[in-house]
Amino acid sequence: MSDAALWSALADPHRRAIVALLLERPRPVGEIAEACGLSQPSTSKHLKVLREAGLVRVRQDAQRRVHALDPAPIAALDAWLEPYRRLWNRSLDALGRRLDETSDAPRHPPPPKD
Amino acid sequence: MSDAALWSALADPHRRAIVALLLERPRPVGEIAEACGLSQPSTSKHLKVLREAGLVRVRQDAQRRVHALDPAPIAALDAWLEPYRRLWNRSLDALGRRLDETSDAPRHPPPPKD
DNA sequence: CGGGCATATAACTGTCGAGGCATATTCGCT
DNA sequence: AGCGAATATGCCTCGACAGTTATATGCCCG
Numbered sequence A, B: 001m002s003d004a005a006l007w008s009a010l011a012d013p014h015r016r017a018i019v020a021l022l023l024e025r026p027r028p029v030g031e032i033a034e035a036c037g038l039s040q041p042s043t044s045k046h047l048k049v050l051r052e053a054g055l056v057r058v059r060q061d062a063q064r065r066v067h068a069l070d071p072a073p074i075a076a077l078d079a080w081l082e083p084y085r086r087l088w089n090r091s092l093d094a095l096g097r098r099l100d101e102t103s104d105a106p107r108h109p110p111p112p113k114d
Numbered sequence C: 001c002g003g004g005c006a007t008a009t010a011a012c013t014g015t016c017g018a019g020g021c022a023t024a025t026t027c028g029c030t
Numbered sequence D: 001a002g003c004g005a006a007t008a009t010g011c012c013t014c015g016a017c018a019g020t021t022a023t024a025t026g027c028c029c030g
Helices: A002-011 A013-024 A029-036 A040-052 A072-102 B002-011 B013-024 B029-036 B040-052 B072-102
Strands: A056-061 A064-069 B056-061 B064-069
Touching: A002 A013, A002 A040, A002 A072, A002 B002, A002 B013, A013 A029, A013 A040, A013 A064, A013 B002, A013 B072, A029 A040, A029 A064, A040 A056, A040 A064, A072 B013, A072 B072, B002 B013, B002 B040, B002 B072, B013 B029, B013 B040, B013 B064, B029 B040, B029 B064, B040 B056, B040 B064
Parallel strands: none
Antiparallel strands: A056 A064, B056 B064
16 A cells, blocks of 8 residues: 555656656755755655655764665566566567568567467 | 656556556446446546556447557656666665675676666 | 437536745754 | 754645536437
8 A cells, every 4th residue: 555655756746856866876855955946845845755655765964864765666666567568568579570470581489478 | 748647647546446457458438437436427537637648548339438558658667667677676786795795605696687 | 310328528526735934853063 | 052054844825636416429229
């Protein structure tokens, strides 16, 4: 069910921007705020959401609160995506087969259809 | 841009449920509504959102409107995920290295995960 | 061509979340 | 202790969105 938190956290474009920023390196709140053109309180709130979704972790450094990405939820997203990726591959496959049929290129063995 | 539409479409749990349903097979609106326990108008609206996000395509069959998944946006999500997946692998890597260091087990070379 | 089915759309309402401002909290420093 | 910097929190407002009811549209068939 923290699935829901994850999705709604990433639903916001500002939050995705923050996540992208943190991909480069961990950053304190102020830096994030400035980089995203957000006010400090707003940034703090977004970070709270990200924290509660498990996407972000905090390390306290004096008055600074340095936020860093936590890779785990990304894996959860990846897992969610899995079955759909299968669909995607299947459709690529079909496209490839169709191309093969209309060309005289060497054909690879038909993959076992499940 | 349409990235935003994709995320906000998938932000809704009912919509994710619909998408999951359509993964099994294409379905007409009524069937989706019943399966998700949603009213017909609500279902129609959700499907409209999914359509506008490009996640779903319609085929008209008499009065039925059969909705099916479009794999393309899934690929977009996958692409978005890419850089984060790298982070994830890196952290797995680090974990592995740490385990290697504290054990006397033979160390294996980092597996080229693609 | 009228009736009934499947679906879309309109109008309205309640809820939720984002942003802004002011203020509280926490920590380091002198 | 007192001050200033960095961040969190409370309160408020506003707009976006989901759900409902009622109605419109398109399509097949008799």
